[in-house]
Amino acid sequence: MVRVHQALVEDPDPAVSPARMWSLGLYRSVVLVLFLLRQNPVQEAAAELFGVSQATVSRRWTGLLPVVEKALAGHVPDPVEASAGRIVLIDGTLVTTWDWASEGTAMFSGKHRETGFNLQIAATLSGDLLAVSEPVPGSRHDMYAWRQSHFPETFAERQSMGDLGYVGSGMLTARRKPPGQQRPTGAKIYNRSISSLRAAIERAIAHLKTGRSSRPATAAPWPSSPSSPKPSPPSPSTKRAGETP
Numbered sequence: 001m002v003r004v005h006q007a008l009v010e011d012p013d014p015a016v017s018p019a020r021m022w023s024l025g026l027y028r029s030v031v032l033v034l035f036l037l038r039q040n041p042v043q044e045a046a047a048e049l050f051g052v053s054q055a056t057v058s059r060r061w062t063g064l065l066p067v068v069e070k071a072l073a074g075h076v077p078d079p080v081e082a083s084a085g086r087i088v089l090i091d092g093t094l095v096t097t098w099d100w101a102s103e104g105t106a107m108f109s110g111k112h113r114e115t116g117f118n119l120q121i122a123a124t125l126s127g128d129l130l131a132v133s134e135p136v137p138g139s140r141h142d143m144y145a146w147r148q149s150h151f152p153e154t155f156a157e158r159q160s161m162g163d164l165g166y167v168g169s170g171m172l173t174a175r176r177k178p179p180g181q182q183r184p185t186g187a188k189i190y191n192r193s194i195s196s197l198r199a200a201i202e203r204a205i206a207h208l209k210t211g212r213s214s215r216p217a218t219a220a221p222w223p224s225s226p227s228s229p230k231p232s233p234p235s236p237s238t239k240r241a242g243e244t245p
Contacts (some may be wrong), residue, residue, distance in 0.1 A: 002029055003071035004026070004067050004068060006066070006072045016083075018031060022210045023052045024050060024052060027028050028050065029060045030064060030068065032050055032057065032060050033037060033061060033064045033065055033068055034068070036061055043057045043061075048242065051071070052228045061104065061211075062230065079130050079154055079155075080121065080154055082130055083122070083124070083130050083155060086124050086125065086158065087125050087158070087160070087197075088122050088124070088158045088159070088160045088161070089122065089123045089124065089125065089160070089162075089197070089198055089201035090120065090121070090146065090151065090155075090160050090161065090166065090171060090201070090206075091121055091142070091162065091202070091205065092119065092142035093118075093119055093121060093205045093209070094111075094112045094116045094117070094118060094119075094138050095115065095119055095209075096112075096114050096116040097115055097117060097138075098115070102160065106138075106139050107137050108139055109138035112138070112142075115138055117136065117137065118135065118136050118137070118138050118140050118141075118145040119135055119145075119149055120132070120133035120142070120145050120146050121133075122155065122206050123200060123204035123205075124200070125200050127200040127201070127203045129204050129207075129208060131154070132208070133146075133148075133150070134148075134149065141165060142162075142163075142165040142166060143165060143166060143168070143169065146162075152169075158170065161173070161197060161198060162198075163198065164176060170181060174194045174195070177191060
């Protein structure tokens with residue numbers, strides 16, 4: 001809170017002034033922004049809970065979110081340093097979104113039968129979150145999303161482990177069943193061991209999606225890619241936390 005206040009005071013042209021936050025005050029305004037990040041409710045619902053108008057919620061979100069990010073930026077560890085001496089688990093997950101007509105079928109995941117973004121997640125064997133990639137359209141498979149991310153360069157010196165979707169990437173993966181043959185006993189044991197170790201990243205992804213990542217090594221996404229899709233905004237009646245009127 002002190003860092004947020006300091007950033008606002010030091011900014012010669014702040015998007016919002018602490019002295020003018022009559023409705024909520026600085027503390028509750030920051031709580032509001034964190035609530036929107038954590039729960040992603042429609043702004044009207046947040047406005048009712050905090051006793052203010054939707055317009056106030058929108059102004060606080062727009063003005064304070066960059067300040068909160070700036071205040072926390074210096075406390076995000078480097079994923080290269082955080083992964084030193086560790087095996088890195090890699091997996092992809094679909095973050096569901098609206099079905100934007102302007103995007104055609106680019107957002108539709110045939111695997112999940114839903115629309116959304118593919119995120120690549122990196123975690124340790126203990127389930128600690130290391131990094132989250134920039135999103136790519138949900139129609140893209142994990143190998144493509146991994147190659148588009150900075151993960152191959154960032155974790156080039158680390159032993160990485162993925163599922164069968166990453167075969168050919170250089171990671172440790174399970175072994176496919178030979179065509180027309182039974183999987184050898186040794187391969188079955190090996191695959192069970194891989195699955196057991198990879199359970200940690202499934203937990204990390206579940207915690208990330210529910211906002212319970214207790215010990216994230218880094219929360220910052222990678223720099224935006226020019227190819228990242230820019231979806232059209234939904235109608236005002238269905239605004240979420242991140243959309244302004």
